[in-house]
Amino acid sequence: MPERRRDAKPNETTRRALLGGTLLGTTGLLLGGTAAAATSPPSTRALTVASTDAWGARPPRSEPVVLARPARKIIVHHTATPNSTDYSRAHAFELARSIQDYHMDHNGWIDTGQHFTLSRGGHITEGRHHSLAAFDDGGNHVVSAHTSGQNRLAVGIENEGTYNSVAFPSTQYDKLVELCVALCSSYGIEPYEIYGHRDFNATDCPGDRLYALLGQLRADVAASVGGDPTGVSWPLLRPDDEGERVRMLQHLLNEHGAALTTDGIYGPATESAVSDFQRSTGAIVDGLAGNQTWNQAVRDRANGDSGSAVRAVQQRLGTTVDGIFGPVTESAVRDFQHARGLRVDGVVDARTWDELVG
Secondary structure, three states: OOOEEEEEOOOOOOOOEEEOOEEEOOOOEEOOOOOOOOOOOOOOEEEEEEOOOOOOOOOOOOOOOEEOOOOOEEEEEEOOOOOOOOOOHHHHHHHHHHHHHHHHHOOOOOOOOEEEEEOOOOOEEEOOOOHHHHHHHOOOEEOOOOOOOOOOOEEEEEEOOOOOOOOOOHHHHHHHHHHHHHHHHHHOOOHHHEEEHHHOOOOOOOOHHHHOOHHHHHHHHHHHHOOOOOOOOOOOEOOOOEOHHHHHHHHHHHHOOOOOOOOOEOOHHHHHHHHHHHHHHOOOOOOOEOHHHHHHHOOOEOOOOEOHHHHHHHHHHOOOOOOEOOHHHHHHHHHHHHHOOOOOOOOEOHHHHHHHHO
């Protein structure tokens, strides 16, 4: 099958493993393609993504699960492989095959973990099967294996190389911007929902140098698709803290299976629940509620949802706390978003959670 070419608008968790003398990252990635933004930028440029057929992928062991809902965020990785100076398409295809072999034969996964792989030469390959089709649809998401706790929510992009101390190549960066623009346009992902792997799991991925570029990446994507490029920022909560932030944290932990009294006191029970949650999501286990804990705990909530996270929203906004996200709660969320200068849509996404937590 030939490569897929579309118009793009401009403007579980071992990190390293040895395979045949080559260090391969074991995170997963999905997706590929490009789509039109809601507001058309002044020009377009072509984005080419090689399908699994094009690079000679093995068939998956079983059919990947495709969810009938869009991805809500993008997570950037590095492969932790050598910084190859072979920038050819043939090398990119070889890389895609070696990653799939490792993920299937060593990790025991059904397929490549990630949605997309971006070589140092700027070649983009589809990772897990059906990722291109899901992207083309714009309303589906393929369950992946690139970030523990986020594989049903996020598109993973693996970038060839190791970027702890080495600079990220400009050709690779430009293609990463194009790919993120395409994904944000297709799925309606806000630029502030572009993250690095270390924002969720206990890893140095995507390397210090690439991670330091994520603010610029969000800004460059926002220049094309619009929206807010400012990354979310969470408070650090610890034992003996008290107040509304702690109460919201307790509600969110209960959403994920804890059974805490939402008393706003960060006592031993809350510390234990935080540690358990961190362990279950592959985060750093320290009992402190920081960046990784909040990023893993929050989920988009909107009209029709129910549960403890909705209670957190209602309590923070001073509405009836019944755990049911109905018209009254939606109206309160919209008022809050308007007052804070946020996108007013009544959906509690990461930016609105960020403001609610304060």
